[in-house]
Every structure is written in C-alpha cells, then in structure tokens.
Amino acid sequence: MTQAMGGTGTIRRMVGAVTVAVAATALLGGCGPADGADGTANAPATPATSPKDALLATVPQGTEGAFRFTGRDASSTLSGRVDPAAKAFEMVTLMPADSDGVTTKLSFLVIDDELWLKAKFTGRPGLPKFPDKWMKLDRSRLKDAASAPSYDGADLGNAGPLIQAATSVQEQAPGRYAGVIDVTEGEAAKALEDGEAAALGEAGRQVPFTAVVGPDRHLTSLTLKMPAAGKRKAYDYVVSYVDYGTAPKITRPGGSTATKAPAAAYDLLNG
Numbered sequence: 432m433t434q435a436m437g438g439t440g441t442i443r444r445m446v447g448a449v450t451v452a453v454a455a456t457a458l459l460g461g462c463g464p465a466d467g468a469d470g471t472a473n474a475p476a477t478p479a480t481s482p483k484d485a486l487l488a489t490v491p492q493g494t495e496g497a498f499r500f501t502g503r504d505a506s507s508t509l510s511g512r513v514d515p516a517a518k519a520f521e522m523v524t525l526m527p528a529d530s531d532g533v534t535t536k537l538s539f540l541v542i543d544d545e546l547w548l549k550a551k552f553t554g555r556p557g558l559p560k561f562p563d564k565w566m567k568l569d570r571s572r573l574k575d576a577a578s579a580p581s582y583d584g585a586d587l588g589n590a591g592p593l594i595q596a597a598t599s600v601q602e603q604a605p606g607r608y609a610g611v612i613d614v615t616e617g618e619a620a621k622a623l624e625d626g627e628a629a630a631l632g633e634a635g636r637q638v639p640f641t642a643v644v645g646p647d648r649h650l651t652s653l654t655l656k657m658p659a660a661g662k663r664k665a666y667d668y669v670v671s672y673v674d675y676g677t678a679p680k681i682t683r684p685g686g687s688t689a690t691k692a693p694a695a696a697y698d699l700l701n702g
Contacts, residue, residue: 483600486608486642489650490594491515491585496676502588503669505624505657511587514681518543518582521681528554539580540565542683546579548696559695565684566692574701588670590642590653592618597640608642612655623668630660649675 480488491498493515502509511522519542526535531554538549547565552558570576593612594600596619600610614620615635620628628635638658643651655668683689 481600482602482608483594483597483610485602486600486644486650487591487594489644489648490591491650491672491675493585495585495649497678497680498585498675499673499678500587501669501671503667505627505663505666505668509588512678512681513585513587514678515585517681519681520582520587522580522587531555533558540681540684541580541582542681543582544570545683546570546581547684547689548692548700550696550699559699561693561696562690564687565689566696567689568692568696568700572697579700588653588672589618589622590650590670590672592622593640593653593655594642595619598636606644606646608644610640612638612640614638614655614657627660627663630663631658632660634658634660645675647675 491513495515497512497514497516499512500510506526508525509522511520513520519540521538521540523536523538526537528534533552533554536549536551536553540547546568548568549563549565550559550561551563552560568579570579573579593614596614596617597610597612600608603609612619613636614623615628615631631638635658639656640654642653645651650672652672653670657666657668659665
C-alpha cells in the first residue's frame with residue numbers, strides 16, 4: 432500500500448518559514464503521546480496476512496468518516512479534525528517559545544482547494560497581530576503555493592509512509608504492534624523535519640515503534656522512539672487518530688467568523 436503524504440509535512444515547513452519571518456519582524460521592530468487507546472482489536476490478523484500488511488490496512492483511507500487527530504514531533508504539537516468526504520481538514524499547530532521568547536500558534540483550514548489561516552504570536556512586544564477569525568487566503572498570492580497546506584489524503588500524521596518503511600513488524604498482542612522503521616529514505620524521511628533523516632545517519636535505520644489498533648480495526652496511535660541527532664535530543668514522534676465517524680464534520684466559515692486575509696498575512700507566509 433502507498434499513502435500520499437499528508438498535510439503535516441508542508442504545514443511544518445510553512446510554520447518554520449513563518450517562525451523565521453516573525454523573528455525577523457521582532458528584531459526589526461526592536462523587540463522576534465497520547466496513546467488514544469480506547470480498546471484493542473479482538474482478533475489477530477489471518478495467517479495469510481503479514482503483521483505489516485495488517486497494520487497498514489488500519490491506516491485512515493478516507494472511508495472512515497470524520498475523525499480527530501493529534502500529533503507531536505521534536506518542535507511542535509498538532510491537533511485537529513479530518514473530514515475526508517469534504518476533502519477537508521482543520522489543523523492547529525503550536526510552536527513552543529523560541530530563543531527570543533516568541534510563541535507561535537497557527538491554525539489552517541482546508542476545504543477542497545480553499546485555504547484559511549488563523550495566526551497568533553505572543554511573548555514579546557511588536558509582534559504581528561491578526562484578527563481572531565479565519566482569514567481566507569488566495570493561493571495565487573502565495574510565493575510557494577505548492578508548499579501551502581492542501582488536502583491530499585486522510586492520513587495527516589503520515590502513519591502510512593512510516594509503517595510502509597518498517598523493516599520489522601510483530602503483533603505482540605491483539606491490536607498491539609511493535610517493530611523497527613527505517614526513516615532515512617523515501618516518503619518516511621519526508622515525514623520528518625527537513626534534514627532530520629540525514630542527521631540521524633545509521634541510527635535512523637533502526638527506529639523502534641509501537642502501534643495500537645482499536646476494536647474497529649482502525650489505527651489509534653503510532654509512536655516512534657526517535658534517537659538523538661546532533662544537537663537534537665531524543666524524542667517521541669506520536670500520531671493519534673480517534674473518534675472515527677463521530678467527530679463533527681467540517682464546514683466553511685462565514686459571517687463574523689471569517690474575513691479576507693490582509694496583506695500582512697501574505698507578507699508573513701511569503702517571508
């Protein structure tokens with residue numbers, strides 16, 4: 432099975448660019464895992480199905496209805512909803528305070544080809560301020576429109592590409608899996624921050640993981656124990672998918688909840 436890369440990779444890169452832009456703005460202005468386990472599967476994979484294939488089959492495919500997700504990597508936390516029927520997702524990303532004390536919160540809403548943004552920066556005077564509304568963006572005004580968030584599959588946490596790169600998978604108990612993933616190449620490497628796979632070197636070929644599958648045979652959580660690399664400490668890469676088919680559907684914002692994005696929003700995103 433192959434799984435298209437989710438929105439987290441492009442959003443992570445955009446958040447990184449925004450963080451750099453905000454830091455520059457502040458300087459110029461004189462100021463810059465949930466495991467989610469709600470049960471385990473009741474039956475093991477059939478003998479004809481390998482543990483890896485059985486686990487891949489539980490990754491969100493877009494037929495499960497709307498659901499919620501959370502994620503965490505070395506530098507940010509993510510949360511939101513996915514509504515495959517509407518080709519939509521809502522994602523909130525939080526970046527902890529950087530060396531200048533600036534905290535970043537960006538929210539993206541994607542419905543088909545439409546894109547909205549919320550942005551909030553705290554920690555120092557002189558930071559950009561935006562309305563607490565969904566700001567509708569014109570993709571043609573984005574310098575790198577190809578990197579802007581877009582809906583390209585229900586698996587926003589990129590569990591599919593990561594599991595696909597597993598070199599060893601065992602089902603240790605009904606609905607509970609463990610194994611080793613090689614994150615150094617291909618789509619698995621793209622799920623990480625830019626340059627992280629290369630920095631891991633050989634350690635990146637033997638990354639331990641665990642996964643939990645619910646009784647409905649849907650993936651509930653995936654956790655990678657990422658080793659230290661350079662100045663980066665070891666951390667847990669965590670993806671959680673819950674509330675399959677029961678999460679609220681995503682609708683277009685309107686009225687007092689939405690506005691057109693001001694020029695400052697494009698300046699921020701375009702660096």
